[in-house]
Structure formats: structure tokens, C-alpha cells
Amino acid sequence: MLRAREALMLSFRPILAKHGFTEQQWRVLRVLGEKGPSDAGQVAFDACILAPSLSRIIGKLENEKFISRFVDRKDGRRVNLVLTNLGEEILNKIVPDMDVVYKAIQKRYGEEKLAKLLELLGSVSEWRGR
Amino acid sequence: MLRAREALMLSFRPILAKHGFTEQQWRVLRVLGEKGPSDAGQVAFDACILAPSLSRIIGKLENEKFISRFVDRKDGRRVNLVLTNLGEEILNKIVPDMDVVYKAIQKRYGEEKLAKLLELLGSVSEWRGR
DNA sequence: AAAATAAAATTAACATCTTAAATATTTTTT
DNA sequence: AAAAAATATTTAAGATGTTAATTTTATTTT
Numbered sequence A, B: 001m002l003r004a005r006e007a008l009m010l011s012f013r014p015i016l017a018k019h020g021f022t023e024q025q026w027r028v029l030r031v032l033g034e035k036g037p038s039d040a041g042q043v044a045f046d047a048c049i050l051a052p053s054l055s056r057i058i059g060k061l062e063n064e065k066f067i068s069r070f071v072d073r074k075d076g077r078r079v080n081l082v083l084t085n086l087g088e089e090i091l092n093k094i095v096p097d098m099d100v101v102y103k104a105i106q107k108r109y110g111e112e113k114l115a116k117l118l119e120l121l122g123s124v125s126e127w128r129g130r
Numbered sequence C: 001a002a003a004a005t006a007a008a009a010t011t012a013a014c015a016t017c018t019t020a021a022a023t024a025t026t027t028t029t030t
Numbered sequence D: 001a002a003a004a005a006a007t008a009t010t011t012a013a014g015a016t017g018t019t020a021a022t023t024t025t026a027t028t029t030t
Helices: A002-019 A023-035 A040-047 A051-063 A085-109 A111-125 B002-019 B023-035 B040-047 B051-063 B085-109 B111-125
Strands: A067-071 A079-083 B067-071 B079-083
Touching (some): A002 A023, A002 A085, A002 B002, A023 A040, A023 A051, A023 A067, A023 A079, A023 A085, A040 A051, A040 A079, A085 A111, B002 B023, B023 B067, B023 B085, B040 B051, B040 B079, B079 B085, B085 B111
Antiparallel strands (some): B067 B079
């Protein structure tokens, strides 16, 4: 699984590097773009990043003005995260490049084969906690 | 893929923690146990660990007497790694515990489904370099 | 054979992972 | 309402990931 992931990321990483993002920073931006404003816990789950890592990542992304962070009004423990305009801009620049690579992979590997793989991976993911 | 891996490792990590090893240290020991003495480059590939990480890991495992390291006689650039007796002992203690978990997963998830997943993952891994 | 190039491992620097502990806030108990 | 338990986030510390630079040894060029 590690090697498969590594083989895939070899194609994606150069795109991120060109824009100065790491994989994880990218996942945070992408999740916020796809699901809209969310609290840190939700982003951590969606981006598959542990809470301590996320804390530092959002610190950086906030400093660089890609996201903003504010405490929830109803629950003072929660921190809400939102993309800034700058964050949305950069997201819209990167997404198309990633899509090109994704589609190339889909074509090269076989569309139905890839779908099957994702389905099997999804069913593994779901047993969290048993 | 990340989430699937995480779901699986949730079952394995406690076993390693009980013996005081990290995932990566374990992969190094296991590879040396399965393939016998190998040079660092080969171990790095087999254990899916980058060379710089491996350097640090083998430093620790050598200090703790689980492996020994010596330069290749024919090629002075290469470093060969071997399990010590202590390393083999600990390996033989941990392997059965890991097997129990693996078989439980195999049973719970479905043997042929798991085989299919591993096959698909294997074929993804193989494109390295295209 | 000397110089240039290539290859394997290590070191360095910064980012992230992982577990545990600490903080702050909310909810539940008593 | 005060105390206790639970929840969300952050800090801390040690280990690994990632890229680049360095070191050492082999191989290739000239």
C-alpha cells in the first residue's frame, strides 16, 4: 500500500512543489475547497491528518494568508477554518493541473480497475474502531 | 489509500508498541528476516523507506544490537546489514502476534477480496518511473 | 593515470507523524 | 452551583518523511 501510494504521489508531488505546498498542506486546502468552512476536527479527519499536525499546518497556512481561523461562537473549544480569497485563487490554479494527472492515471491504469481499487480501499477504511 | 492504511495499522501498531518498535523499525527487521542480509539500498526499497530515514533507523537498531552493519568488500560504497542473534530472537517473538492479526483481518475482510486488493495495489506500485 | 562523472550512503534542515501531556471549554454529576 | 468527567485543540518530544548538499568510493573519459 505504501509503495502504491508512493508510485502515485511521484506524479502529483512535482505539481505541488512548483506551487510550494506539501502534500498535507494541499489536502487541507482541498478539503476546505470541497466541503467549505469546517472545524479543525472535521478537516483533520477529511484530510487524514492528526490533530497535532493540523495545528501546525493551519498555523503556517494562516500566516501565509491562505486560510483564516476563528473560534466557534457556540462552542469555544472548536476552531473554524475557511479559505481566504487568496486560498481559493491558488486552489483554482492547482486543481486543473492535478486533474490532468489524475485523468492520465485513470486512462493509463484503466478506469474500471481504478474504480474497483478505490471501492476496495473504501471498504477497508470503514472499519475504523472495531 | 491513507485512510485504509491507517485503519489497518490501528490493529498492528499496538503489537509493535508493546515491543518498543516503530512501524519503520519493524519493516527493516522484517525485511532482513525475510530476505536475509542485504545492502542498505535494497533494504530501503523493500521496506519502502527513504535512504536518509534508513540511515537514522539503522543507526538506532545497531546501537540496540538488533542488527549489525559493515561495508561491502567488493564495493566500498555499499553497506551491508544483517540481523544479530538478538534481532532474530525478537523477530521470532513478534511475527506470530502479527500473523494472528493478519489472519483476523483476512477472515473478517474476506480472503479473496483481500487478495484482489493486494493484486491491484501491486500493479499500481509497478509503474514507478514512467 | 589523472580528471570527470556516476553511484551509495550520510548529514543537514525543515515538515510531518505519533504518542503523551497540557489548556481551555463544555457537559454531566452530585 | 461547584466538582468531576468529557471534548477540542494545542504543545512537547522523539521518530520519520522529503529534498538538497556532502562525503566516499567506483566507473568512465580523456
